[in-house]
Amino acid sequence: MSDTARPASLPAFAALLGREFRVELRTKSLITSMGLFAALCVVIFGLGVKGLMLDDTFRRFVLAALWVCSWFAAVVGLNRAASADRNKGFFSALMLIPHDPALVYAVRLVAAMLWLVLTQALMIVLAVPMLRFDFFDQPLMLGVLVMSDLGVLAPGVLLASATGRARGGEALLTIALLPVTVPVFLGATGATEAMHTGTGSAEAMPFVLLLAVCDAMFLAIGLLLFGKLNEG
Amino acid sequence: MSAKPAQSPLVTLALAGAGLIGALVTLYLSYFYTPVQVSRGTLWVVTPDGGNTINLYESYRIFFVHLPAAYATAVCSTLAAIGGAAWLLTRKEQWQAIIVSCCEVGLAVGAIVLLTGTFWADYAWGSGRIGSGWNWEPRLTTMLILWFAFAALLVLRRAIDGEKAREMMTAVYGILIGPLYPLVSKAVEIGQTSHPRNFSDLLSAPEIATTKHAATVGIMLALASLIALRYCWNRLGQRIAQERAA
Numbered sequence: 001m002s003d004t005a006r007p008a009s010l011p012a013f014a015a016l017l018g019r020e021f022r023v024e025l026r027t028k029s030l031i032t033s034m035g036l037f038a039a040l041c042v043v044i045f046g047l048g049v050k051g052l053m054l055d056d057t058f059r060r061f062v063l064a065a066l067w068v069c070s071w072f073a074a075v076v077g078l079n080r081a082a083s084a085d086r087n088k089g090f091f092s093a094l095m096l097i098p099h100d101p102a103l104v105y106a107v108r109l110v111a112a113m114l115w116l117v118l119t120q121a122l123m124i125v126l127a128v129p130m131l132r133f134d135f136f137d138q139p140l141m142l143g144v145l146v147m148s149d150l151g152v153l154a155p156g157v158l159l160a161s162a163t164g165r166a167r168g169g170e171a172l173l174t175i176a177l178l179p180v181t182v183p184v185f186l187g188a189t190g191a192t193e194a195m196h197t198g199t200g201s202a203e204a205m206p207f208v209l210l211l212a213v214c215d216a217m218f219l220a221i222g223l224l225l226f227g228k229l230n231e232g
Numbered sequence: 233m234s235a236k237p238a239q240s241p242l243v244t245l246a247l248a249g250a251g252l253i254g255a256l257v258t259l260y261l262s263y264f265y266t267p268v269q270v271s272r273g274t275l276w277v278v279t280p281d282g283g284n285t286i287n288l289y290e291s292y293r294i295f296f297v298h299l300p301a302a303y304a305t306a307v308c309s310t311l312a313a314i315g316g317a318a319w320l321l322t323r324k325e326q327w328q329a330i331i332v333s334c335c336e337v338g339l340a341v342g343a344i345v346l347l348t349g350t351f352w353a354d355y356a357w358g359s360g361r362i363g364s365g366w367n368w369e370p371r372l373t374t375m376l377i378l379w380f381a382f383a384a385l386l387v388l389r390r391a392i393d394g395e396k397a398r399e400m401m402t403a404v405y406g407i408l409i410g411p412l413y414p415l416v417s418k419a420v421e422i423g424q425t426s427h428p429r430n431f432s433d434l435l436s437a438p439e440i441a442t443t444k445h446a447a448t449v450g451i452m453l454a455l456a457s458l459i460a461l462r463y464c465w466n467r468l469g470q471r472i473a474q475e476r477a478a
Contacts, residue, residue: 155408162401166391176388179381180408182374183415186422206422217411225404228320 012099013107020111029084034077034119041069042123046130054132056197062131063192066123067185071152073119075174077112078156082164082173091161091230101227105157109222112153113146120145140201144191147211151184152177154218161230187211244464247457254450261443262296291355296443298348300451301341302375306413307455308338309378312385313410316403325470328399331406332389333462335382341455342379349375357426369426370419378412385409395473 024030045065052058085091094104127133159176163169190207312334319327349372353365366372385405392398420427 158404162392162397162404163388165394165397166388167393168391172388172391175380175384176405179377179384179412180405182377183411186370186374186415190422210422221404221407225320225407229400229404231400 009099012097012103016094016097016103016107017110020107023090024111024115027084030077030080030115031118033080034073034115035122037076038069038073038119038123039126041072042066042126042130045069049131058132059134059196060193062127062133063196064189065131066127066133067148067189067192069123070116070120070148071178071181071185072174073123074112074116074149074152074156075177077115077119078153078160078177079164079170079173081108081112082160082169086164086169091164095230101230102223105222105226108157108161109150109153112157113149116149116153117146120149134196138195140204141192141195144188144195144204144208144211147208147215148184148188151187151211151214151218152181154215154222155180158222158226158229161226181214183210184214187214241464244457244460247453247460249457251450251454251457254446254453258296258300258443258447258450261446262293266293266296266439266443267437291352294348294352296447297451298345298352299444300448301344301348302416303448304341304451304455305338305345305375305378306417307452308334308341308382308459309409309413311459312338312382312406316406316410319399319403319406325399326467328402329463329466329470330459331402332386332466333459335385335406335409336462337455337458338382339379339386340458342375342382345375346372346379353426367426370422371416371425371427374412374416374419378409378416381409381412 045062049058049061052061082091095101097104124133156173156177159180160173163172163176166172187207187210191204191211194204194207195201312331315327315331315334318324319331350363350365353367353369353372354360354362356365357367357369358364385402388405389398389402392401419425
């Protein structure tokens with residue numbers, strides 16, 4: 001953050017977020033690549049499990065498979081955004097704005113969350129008939145979904161801003177992000193399994209707590225370090 | 233540029249010697265001092281969550297390498313996080329060398345934890361066949377992920393070209409590695425586990441407690457010598473890079 005940088009403000013946040021949406025609505029590059037990737041994953045998993053019996057093991061497999069698809073869809077989106085930044089110089093321009101760089105991080109995070117939630121909505125719509133997935137009987141899953149997305153994207157947006165400039169950055173982001181976000185994956189799969197195997201939301205609470213701790217920690221690290229990671 | 237050496241080689245040599253002696257003492261105590269036969273009612277007869285009691289017999293001797301190596305991995309991940317924060321605050325290149333050294337040594341000690349744990353699990357939790365003990369148990373899995381995180385930091389460093397960007401990424405990723413060991417430690421409380429939740433029964437036997445403490449000291453000395461060695465090496469690399477740039 002330069003000496004003349006102004007603190008983040010709501011109008012600046014709204015203006016930058018509006019810019020992210022306008023760019024995406026014009027190019028449709030993120031939502032199409034993430035959506036197609038997620039849809040293909042569901043179809044391929046569906047092909048692989050079409051003959052299996054609908055029992056508890058099957059349900060657990062489907063839940064884990066959907067989380068894995070979601071994880072990699074997030075990585076596809078982050079890589080695509082980093083690639084556009086690198087090729088068109090968007091990111092360098094954004095870092096020149098006279099505001100705290102944490103504002104750019106927050107805007108990027110909110111936009112990435114929206115694209116990921118839309119992708120997950122598409123996945124769920126496909127998974128209900130193709131993978132015989134019962135999502136709608138557990139409305140609390142929406143909370144778990146949002147918390148998990150935040151837990152993956154908070155370090156993801158931070159790391160993608162640096163790996164986007166590196167050689168082989170697309171593979172690097174996967175290598176760097178997945179180990180760090182494993183606690184989130186444990187929390188997400190644990191909470192989902194507890195809710196869908198009928199043990200109730202009380203059983204899911206330790207996992208939800210784990211997600212909350214990860215979200216808070218990664219968000220704080222991202223807001224504090226985004227400017228430093230991209231300074232100069 | 234500073235002309236003085238990064239660290240006295242004598243300190244590294246002394247630590248290496250102490251570490252070697254510590255490792256030999258650990259091996260001697262674990263094979264000749266601790267009891268040969270074990271009986272029910274002690275921790276080396278373990279009962280996994282929801283499982284039947286397992287008598288570990290002689291295999292429990294792996295414990296004296298496995299547990300201190302896990303402590304060493306914890307030290308590596310904690311030092312990497314401290315190094316990351318310290319570099320961001322001071323921008324002294326010594327901290328970069330510490331982060332990298334800790335990740336390199338963390339890879340080695342993490343591999344020891346995983347290998348000894350897997351071989352032990354093959355006997356204790358599996359059928360005895362190699363690989364039969366890998367049951368995706370939470371602590372086992374999170375330790376593997378920590379190992380991947382150490383590897384990821386080293387890969388990231390090699391891939392980023394600009395020195396400033398590389399140092400910044402190293403520091404930030406070092407900080408992100410920090411919280412992973414507490415997760416490994418707490419993993420036994422998250423899901424169903426085959427690991428014992430504490431060692432109080434085991435440590436009530438004086439020979440076991442003495443050997444465990446001696447092994448911890450020995451492996452920590454070996455860890456310190458390895459970190460010191462890699463630190464000297466990395467500082468030398470930094471100096472060569474500075475000379476080339478000058």
